[in-house]
Amino acid sequence: MAIFFQGCQFDCIYCHNSETINKCTSCGLCIKECSTKALFLSSINKSPGWAKDKCIECDACLRKCPHSSSPKYLSLGLDDLLTCVKKVSDFISGVTLSGGEVLLQIEFVEFFVRKLKEKKISVFIDTNASVPWEFFERILPYVDQFMIDLKAYDNKDHIKLTSKNNNLAMQNIYKLGKLKKIYEVRTVISEDFFDCFKTVKKISVFISNLDKDIQYKLIKYRSHGLRKKKFREPSDDLMNKLKAETIKSGLNSVTIS
Ligand code: SF4
Numbered sequence: 001m002a003i004f005f006q007g008c009q010f011d012c013i014y015c016h017n018s019e020t021i022n023k024c025t026s027c028g029l030c031i032k033e034c035s036t037k038a039l040f041l042s043s044i045n046k047s048p049g050w051a052k053d054k055c056i057e058c059d060a061c062l063r064k065c066p067h068s069s070s071p072k073y074l075s076l077g078l079d080d081l082l083t084c085v086k087k088v089s090d091f092i093s094g095v096t097l098s099g100g101e102v103l104l105q106i107e108f109v110e111f112f113v114r115k116l117k118e119k120k121i122s123v124f125i126d127t128n129a130s131v132p133w134e135f136f137e138r139i140l141p142y143v144d145q146f147m148i149d150l151k152a153y154d155n156k157d158h159i160k161l162t163s164k165n166n167n168l169a170m171q172n173i174y175k176l177g178k179l180k181k182i183y184e185v186r187t188v189i190s191e192d193f194f195d196c197f198k199t200v201k202k203i204s205v206f207i208s209n210l211d212k213d214i215q216y217k218l219i220k221y222r223s224h225g226l227r228k229k230k231f232r233e234p235s236d237d238l239m240n241k242l243k244a245e246t247i248k249s250g251l252n253s254v255t256i257s
C-alpha cells in the first residue's frame, strides 16, 4: 500500500508529481474544469472538496492549477489513516510512504509509523533525505528501510535541478547507509542535467563504500506528462553504458527503470 503526502521543499525542474509540491491554497480555479462534478466548493471551510467516486482521473484540474497543487487529496487524521490500512491489511505486504516529501510532516509520520510497527506492518519511506538528521532519529526504530532520491552528486548540479543544495541529503545517506537502513538510492538521468558518467560513478562509489547491498536505480528521464520544460531523454544504449560504469563500484544490484 502506498500513501502519498502533500508538500515538498524541492522544486525539481523535471518533477513528474509537481501537483504534490504545494498545499492547496483554496483558490477554487480548478473546480469548473471538472466535467464529472467530482470537485465542489466545500460550504464548511471554503476549500475544494473531492468526490473520489465521481473522479475519472482526467487530470484537467491538475493542468489548471497554477500553484503546483491538487484538489484530489484527503485530510486524514491518525485514526482515519490507520482505519484505511486496517481495511487492506490482509492483502498487503507493507506500507510505503511517499510524496511530496513525507518527512516534512514528521510529527504525524512519527505517530503513524510507531502504530504500524506495533501492528507488525513493515514500513518503507521514500524521501529526498534533505531534512534534519533528528527527523530520522525519531523514526528509525519503526521504519524498515528508506528509498532515497539523490538528484545529483555535485552541489552545483543539485542546486540547478532542485533549487537546494544536497548537504543534508549526503550527510543523511552516509549515516543511514552505515546503519544498513537504505534499501535503494535513485537518480533520474538526462544528458541535460549533469555529466551522466561522472555523476553515476561518484554516487555509486559513495554508496558502495557504505553498504554494497544498497540497490542503485538509474531512472530514465521521460518527458511524457511534464508540465514544465522538457529535456532530452537518454537512449537505452546510454543507460546500459551508465549501468556498466556503476557496476564497477562493486554494488551488488544496479537496475534501470
Ligand atoms: S481528475 Fe478527477 S477531479 Fe480532476 S478534473 Fe478530472 S474528474 Fe475532476
Ligand code: SF4
Binding pocket: 023, 024, 025, 026, 027, 028, 029, 030, 031, 048, 064, 065, 066, 067, 069, 070, 071, 072
Ligand atoms: S488545487 Fe490548485 S487550482 Fe484547485 S483550489 Fe487548490 S490551489 Fe486552486
